Amino acid sequence: MECSVCAGGCRSAEVEDVLEDGHLKEFVEKFRGAIFECKKLTRNQYLFIVDREALPEMVLHWHNHSELKETHFSMGTGTDERNIAGKFTYAPVINVAVEPGNGERNYWVILKAYLDEDNPEFPSIAAKLPAALWAEREVYDLLGFNPKGHPDLRRLVLPEDWPEGVYPLRKDHDYKASPMDTPKCYYKPGPPDTMTVPIGPYHLALDEPAHFRIFVKGETVVDVDYRGFYSHRGIEKIGEGRLTYNQVLFIAERICGICGFQHSTSYAQAVENIAGVEIPERAMYIRTIMLEIERIHSHMLWAGVAAHLTGFDTGFMHAWRVREPVMWLAERLTGNRKTYGINIVGGVRRDFLDYRKEMIMEKIKELRRQVEEFIEIATGTATFVKRAEGVGILPYKVAKAYSVLGPNGRASGRNIDIRRDQPFAAYKDLDFKVPVYKEGDVLARFLIRMDEVLESIWIIEQAIDQMPGGDVFVPIGELPEYEEALGYSEAPRGEVIHYVMTDKKNKVYRWKVRAPTYNNLPAVPEMLKGYSVADAPLIIASIDPCYSCTERVQIVDVETGKAQTLNEQQFNMLSIQKGKGVA
Numbered sequence: 001m002e003c004s005v006c007a008g009g010c011r012s013a014e015v016e017d018v019l020e021d022g023h024l025k026e027f028v029e030k031f032r033g034a035i036f037e038c039k040k041l042t043r044n045q046y047l048f049i050v051d052r053e054a055l056p057e058m059v060l061h062w063h064n065h066s067e068l069k070e071t072h073f074s075m076g077t078g079t080d081e082r083n084i085a086g087k088f089t090y091a092p093v094i095n096v097a098v099e100p101g102n103g104e105r106n107y108w109v110i111l112k113a114y115l116d117e118d119n120p121e122f123p124s125i126a127a128k129l130p131a132a133l134w135a136e137r138e139v140y141d142l143l144g145f146n147p148k149g150h151p152d153l154r155r156l157v158l159p160e161d162w163p164e165g166v167y168p169l170r171k172d173h174d175y176k177a178s179p180m181d182t183p184k185c186y187y188k189p190g191p192p193d194t195m196t197v198p199i200g201p202y203h204l205a206l207d208e209p210a211h212f213r214i215f216v217k218g219e220t221v222v223d224v225d226y227r228g229f230y231s232h233r234g235i236e237k238i239g240e241g242r243l244t245y246n247q248v249l250f251i252a253e254r255i256c257g258i259c260g261f262q263h264s265t266s267y268a269q270a271v272e273n274i275a276g277v278e279i280p281e282r283a284m285y286i287r288t289i290m291l292e293i294e295r296i297h298s299h300m301l302w303a304g305v306a307a308h309l310t311g312f313d314t315g316f317m318h319a320w321r322v323r324e325p326v327m328w329l330a331e332r333l334t335g336n337r338k339t340y341g342i343n344i345v346g347g348v349r350r351d352f353l354d355y356r357k358e359m360i361m362e363k364i365k366e367l368r369r370q371v372e373e374f375i376e377i378a379t380g381t382a383t384f385v386k387r388a389e390g391v392g393i394l395p396y397k398v399a400k401a402y403s404v405l406g407p408n409g410r411a412s413g414r415n416i417d418i419r420r421d422q423p424f425a426a427y428k429d430l431d432f433k434v435p436v437y438k439e440g441d442v443l444a445r446f447l448i449r450m451d452e453v454l455e456s457i458w459i460i461e462q463a464i465d466q467m468p469g470g471d472v473f474v475p476i477g478e479l480p481e482y483e484e485a486l487g488y489s490e491a492p493r494g495e496v497i498h499y500v501m502t503d504k505k506n507k508v509y510r511w512k513v514r515a516p517t518y519n520n521l522p523a524v525p526e527m528l529k530g531y532s533v534a535d536a537p538l539i540i541a542s543i544d545p546c547y548s549c550t551e552r553v554q555i556v557d558v559e560t561g562k563a564q565t566l567n568e569q570q571f572n573m574l575s576i577q578k579g580k581g582v583a
Helices: 022-030 052-063 130-142 235-239 245-252 260-275 281-309 313-334 354-379 382-388 396-401 406-410 442-466 516-528 533-542 568-579
Strands: 035-042 045-050 072-081 087-096 107-115 121-123 146-148 195-199 211-217 220-227 484-491 494-502 508-514 554-556 563-565
Touching (some): 035 484, 052 072, 072 516, 130 146, 130 516, 195 533, 220 533, 235 245, 235 508, 245 260, 245 508, 260 494, 281 442, 313 354, 354 382, 354 442, 382 442, 382 533, 396 516, 406 442, 442 533, 494 516
Parallel strands (some): 045 107
Antiparallel strands (some): 195 211, 211 220, 484 494, 554 563
């Protein structure tokens, strides 16, 4: 790999000749002996090939840097590169926040370590940093990498009946295979003298399958164990090597039923970064408007659920009443209430006509009034406020240690938002505030989201007013082989990251998705400890969990347990038969 930052030889090059940023210079100088190569992938993304033994110290150098307060471990991705380099790779990704609000100074650092084919192990980062816990458990599960010293290497993603030694994200594993074995239990034992209260896998307070085992003394929560990934769909595996880069886009939008446009935008930007193209300005503005429409309806949906869980069902009805015109607006603009289908690598496939701009402004003006009324009703309802205030507190230090993102992080004092800090789409041209609260409780998470809804309305108004003319799409053509880059967006729940490495013939060699819930969920046990069992559903819901976002279709016969994979025609015929009552 060409070392385009320092012109080769990072070990011996003068630091001043390597990088311009002072913090990157400091990093290279400190770890010069453990850095083999470096490369500037895009304007704000740096890839370092490093010694695997230095990974923990390198990650902690960035994460705990005294001058980079909101820098955090964003994700870790493992790749089977045996077809390319004869080895596996593991790569922690760091979001470096040099100066919040100054998108020209902030960047991403990817620390890529090669692992031996016969012994793919590396020293655990999670042993010292909770934010890396799930990332390392995942590569242990799906790729067979061994993070030495990891405090909890129980199965995370794969089901209980998955056989040992079979790793689905290795390139020699058939994406259609679904092996089954004798189910094994991977539960964590509870502390002494505690009783276990299960919430899930199916529970009235959970909109998707998830299992919280809550250990209590009396009514007080002492500890929590979480088991998820019941709906794991193998999306990454399907996207790798089988679909073209534009076909993957449609799967990306179906990762989440609420913020799918955030995922399709993040994926599209990753591929656009690899291709080295900048999409037309008008397309950037259209993406921005749809991203903010998605944020509004997501936050209003959550506000209704939160109100319901506090017994404030009037608030639930008000929130969903306010949300409905937003869904109508999305349908008028794209043809769909959800899963819009307008993103394409290189821009968008549908333009906004002038009369639609007027329609947006009319609806948004009325929406602002209704949202302000809802906030006044909710904050003026004593039962709602008392039920949410002082409950489920997540301190700043814990939020930082777990890399908690989005409204949940900002409600605990984290001053982060990549729309502002590493702007994408048209955000660099728009003015908006990033609300931050310090209380860290359920009420702060509610207020953060309501503040963000009002800011989203302001962003849409600006985007409509400033929208430039011109094209909405630029052709991409052939992609370079085995190049890599990140794409990202600030979803309603926080930072979304898509890592893409290209393959031959315009296909994807590796596609890694990290949704914000993936970083937020591991901190939920810390929010629950010390509170009552009755508070648990509200505290869990307060992070606005999207369990499907963390999952990545097969048909299973419930009587025989036999699994099979169907093609589109077979699946459609099965649906028709079931609809007609045919067995």
